[in-house]
Amino acid sequence: MIEATELTKRYGDRTAVDRLSFTVRPGRVTGFLGPNGAGKSTTMRLILGLDSASAGRVTVGGKAYADLPVPLRAVGSLLDAKGVHGGRSAYHHLAGLAASNGIPRRRVGEVLDLVGLPEETARRRTKGFSLGMGQRLGIAAALIGDPEVLILDEPVNGLDTEGIRWIRGLMRSLAAEGRTVFLSSHLMSEMELTADHIVVIGQGRLLADTAMRDFIETNSRAHTLVRSPEPEKLRALLETAGAQVRLEPTGGWRVEGPDAAAIGDLARDHGVAVHELTPAHSSLEEVYTALSQSSAEYRADDRSTDDRPAAPSRKETVR
């Protein structure tokens, strides 16, 4: 469990993380979303005690990171910036980490197997590693202490489709074992498939801390995809009924307003054939883009006035 309370980080005048409070619970994958510069990496460094908070606190399993007796057994981490010396072999990188926390050397072979890095590759210097191999090494390092909590910054960065699928499966199985899994990504579609719960931040502030499904359902606008052999006639009908109709890139109409049942009834009443009628929600990507845009606009307004209104509460933005 990771708990942040009023966590704040300022660099001079700039506030990178602004009174951020959230909880990451065990047994599920929690996604950490935000545009570039939103403060995701800073937040992760604050959790790991690499940066010190200007105000507020963050604990892992109830303890500040620096107070963990055997840190790597409690928390495994992968940061966005590479933390591997190019002149050192992957094997020695992992062996050093194992030694640093009194973890037996045989664990190195185990994590290499787990991430699919051959022993022979691991003996080479990491300078020649591809992005994908480097990422696998980073995940091996995060897993070396068999930790209860995993904190991963952009773990799928640089991985191919197969690698992405592998990470997704790994994260889900680690969460299913009751571990706390906290990962950031800018790939919304990937997060939609991997995370059960999400924490969304924009400009260092909390925008949402909610279940993935709730987030999409409450923030997205429901719409219906309709296809008909008489598209223009159907559009006229729908618009007369007060619906908003737009052309879908894949063909057919994207209808907002009446639900699928109402559209079907309307078409039947006027004798228009319907070949497809699919209720849909916006993807996480669409919801997120809308949300972060409104956050950006909000901040722009905020800056123009001297008295700052209160931060948007989680209820206002999510409910």
Added chain:
Amino acid sequence: MTTTAAPGAQALAYEWIKFRSVRSTVWTTVATAVLPVLGAVFVATTGSLQSDDTVLGGSLTLSVVAQMLAAVVGALVVTGEYSSGTVRTTFAARPRRATVLAAKAALVAGVMYVLALASCTLAYLVGDALLPEGRYAQGEPLPALFGIAASFAVAAVLGLAVGTLVRHSAGAVTTVIGLLLLPSLFGPLFGDAERWIAGLSPTAALEKLTQTSDAAADAVGSLGPWPSLLLVAAYTTVLMLGALVLLRRRDV
């Protein structure tokens, strides 16, 4: 699965693996150990010893350069972590930064003490065997060799302190070599104060310990060899404490 070894021992084991698995630190360390012996062979075979020199001082001619390399190794042990970003990995593994810095200091000091003791002793024996018998004063190798080895350890820790403060390899190496060289280079500019200024360098302490003819009181100060070593150790300790304060305060 976790053993109950003290955090300090684990941090030291970690530093040792990092130290021996990167070429820059390994080869600079090897060069540190080889140079004094090469110097002894060179001086003895070319007969380039001055008449007022001692066998000990002549044999250890290149120990001054080796000591600089020891300081460079000390700096690289920490600056390499900043340039590669492994410093984050290190502090995630061992979040108590004082423990990490202490482990690094113990490692470079230990390695340099042992290597310098072996290398400088060998250099002396080689010089003693190759130089013509009775032409030069012998010098007193004991207990001086232990002090010489200690001066390497101190130089390495000084490099570590500077590396921690500066964080960039090139800047740290330049700074620490400057610290070793500049007192004797600029000493003459200070007139009567020369012997005080020049005496500040770890190099001065080393030269006094090797009893070389270069270690004249007007060049490197009138402070005896052992007090000189203590003085250098003392300000290195102060610099390390400053480095620790900054290390704990800084974000990485």
